[in-house]
Every structure is written in C-alpha cells, then in structure tokens.
Amino acid sequence: MIHSVRLLSGYDMPTVGLGTWQAKPEEIENAVSAALECGYRHIDTATNYNNEDAIGRALKKWFEKGGAREEIFITTKLPHFGNRPSDVEKFINLSLERLGLDYLDMYLIHMPFAFKLDEKTLTAATHEDGSYILDFDTNPLAVWKEMEKQVKSGRARSIGLSNFNEEQITAIWESAQVKPSNLQVELHAYMQQKSIRELCKKYNIIVTAYSPLGSPAAKTHFRTKYNYDLDTFPDLLNHPIILEIATRHKKTTAQVLLRYLLQLGIVIIPKSSSSERIKLNIDLFDFALTEEDMTLLSDLDKDVHGRIFNFLFFKGVQDHPHYPFKSELP
Numbered sequence: 001m002i003h004s005v006r007l008l009s010g011y012d013m014p015t016v017g018l019g020t021w022q023a024k025p026e027e028i029e030n031a032v033s034a035a036l037e038c039g040y041r042h043i044d045t046a047t048n049y050n051n052e053d054a055i056g057r058a059l060k061k062w063f064e065k066g067g068a069r070e071e072i073f074i075t076t077k078l079p080h081f082g083n084r085p086s087d088v089e090k091f092i093n094l095s096l097e098r099l100g101l102d103y104l105d106m107y108l109i110h111m112p113f114a115f116k117l118d119e120k121t122l123t124a125a126t127h128e129d130g131s132y133i134l135d136f137d138t139n140p141l142a143v144w145k146e147m148e149k150q151v152k153s154g155r156a157r158s159i160g161l162s163n164f165n166e167e168q169i170t171a172i173w174e175s176a177q178v179k180p181s182n183l184q185v186e187l188h189a190y191m192q193q194k195s196i197r198e199l200c201k202k203y204n205i206i207v208t209a210y211s212p213l214g215s216p217a218a219k220t221h222f223r224t225k226y227n228y229d230l231d232t233f234p235d236l237l238n239h240p241i242i243l244e245i246a247t248r249h250k251k252t253t254a255q256v257l258l259r260y261l262l263q264l265g266i267v268i269i270p271k272s273s274s275s276e277r278i279k280l281n282i283d284l285f286d287f288a289l290t291e292e293d294m295t296l297l298s299d300l301d302k303d304v305h306g307r308i309f310n311f312l313f314f315k316g317v318q319d320h321p322h323y324p325f326k327s328e329l330p
C-alpha cells in the first residue's frame, strides 16, 4: 500500500520516493525499474542530474507493462542555469520530453541563485577554468510567476521550491497566486531543519528531505568534481545511538534514519542503485520508533552546523544576492 500526503494543490504525494542524484544513466534505468517493481510510486530527479532520459526509458517500460501514469509521482527541477522567466517553459518542456511525459507531478525551482546559460549546449556557461559564471540578475518572484503558468498550462500539477531559506520562502508565498506546495531541503538526523519545518507547517507546505541518510557518497563527489573538501562529514549509518536503536528494532540504521523522518511527517527520497537497498529503504511500515527513540534522534540535531550542501563548491556563489545561507558564513 502506498502511503501519501495531500498537497495544498489537492494532489497526493507518496511519502517515500527514489532519489536519483549521482546515478549514471545505465544504472538509474535499472534502479527505477527495480523501485517500481517493489512498490515505489515516486521518483525524484532534476535537469542537473543528467538522467531524465534514462528515467524516461524505465517509465516507458513500466507503462508498456500496464502501469498507470496517474499512479506515479514524478518530480523534476528547473536548473540553476535556467533560473530566469524566459527559460522556465523551455526547461520544463525539455524535461517532459526527456522523461517521455506530458505532465509533471511536481516542478521545483532547484536553487534560489543562478548561473548564466550557454544557449548552444543548454548547460551552465563556464569560465576558462571550468567554473560556472554567476548570473546576478536573478529575480525569484518573476521566475515564480512563470512557474505558476506551468500549472495553468497543465505541464505541472504542483510547484514548489528547493534550497530556499525562510525569508525567500516567505517572499514567494506572499506574492504567489499559486502557492508552493512542496519544499525540498537537506534534512537528516544531523540537520533537522526545525525552524523551516515550523514555517512550512504554517503555510501548509509539505517538506521533502533530501540526503535523508546523510548522503554518504557526496564527500567523494565534492572532492573529485569540484576539488572541494568539507572539514567534517557525517557518518550517520554507523552512529552508535542509531546502531543501538536499529539493533533493538531488528532493522538497519538506514531504516531507523528514514523511519524517524516519516514519523515526523516528512517525505523522504533516499537514493540507491542497489535493488537490495532500494527494497530496504521502503520497508519502513512494519515498525514504529518509540517516543524515547524519537527523543534520542531529535537530540542528534546540529542544526545548520550539520549542513553538507552549502554549495560553496560553486566558486563565488556566496556573493550571489540570492545565496540562501549567507547568515551561516564565517
């Protein structure tokens, strides 16, 4: 049985989805098929992940076998290099074409800041050293107006935000005709986003946790792709308190981390390319954490000090007027 939450837009969003960042196309096609076979009905992707084509192939196979489009929830995101009103329709159309769909269930603005677009390749324009060229003229409210048009045209059923801070969410909320119904942010035991969750509760915005396991592979990715190292990196899967809770419930530490977020009413999108772990990551509905477990897990929160994705691997991003984490800079 699929567990879902009702969005402000009136549509239902399955509470467990498959994350797909950092999954190579060949690997993701199999992962999505495996996920659909074992009951997932929600897939999270983005233009930036370069795997929408492969996800589209897996979906096509699923529909050919009789799977219904209505039962599947697909999220994708407007890339940071398409963050201007004139590019929204172009990028949503590109995503729809790659995914082989005629509507999206959720379209998110991936980041509040922006990079210049290379019109030829439709990717980020780069400096000679390969770093992205910032676009300082971003206007999130104007971009949001274009997002609203995607709902009116039927290309997206629901729209939302990702990586926006509280002030930025409020600004969109206050100006919006079609309200954001989803916020996707980094959220795991070390960064529990208590304050942003309160704000979203007030606005009836469903929160989706990205990197719910603490993104164990991100460290290597940041180092190899951007030559960027974080001083500290979480290892939640081997945390002694989580290990103890997992042993008591005869579950894995990953399952405890995921179940914790579900019990808080948060949607989760763990990524895996292993069919075994894909199964484990949705096998979360036959146990419940006790109040005591919930307190132990709540106490692990390091607030913004637990953040992995500060985006400082994008050279100079902290100088962008819409960089969301300015207050955390040293």
Ligand SMILES: NC(=O)c1ccc[n+]([C@@H]2O[C@H](COP(=O)([O-])OP(=O)(O)OC[C@H]3O[C@@H](n4cnc5c(N)ncnc54)[C@H](OP(=O)(O)O)[C@@H]3O)[C@@H](O)[C@H]2O)c1
Binding pocket: 018, 019, 020, 021, 022, 044, 045, 110, 162, 163, 184, 185, 209, 210, 211, 212, 213, 214, 215, 216, 217, 218, 237, 252, 254, 255, 269, 270, 271, 272, 273, 274, 277, 278, 280, 281, 309
């Ligand atoms: N909006 C944004 O800016 C943003 C940013 C980051 C991520 N996201 C989304 O959120 C999704 C999830 O975040 P994430 O990929 O950063 O991190 P994550 O889901 O916290 O962790 C994924 C990593 O954990 C491993 N893993 C998965 N299940 C496991 C298990 N049961 N036991 C042990 N290891 C396990 C995976 O390896 P294997 O594949 O080998 O299992 C993978 O390396 C992304 O894929 C993406 O869709 C969005």
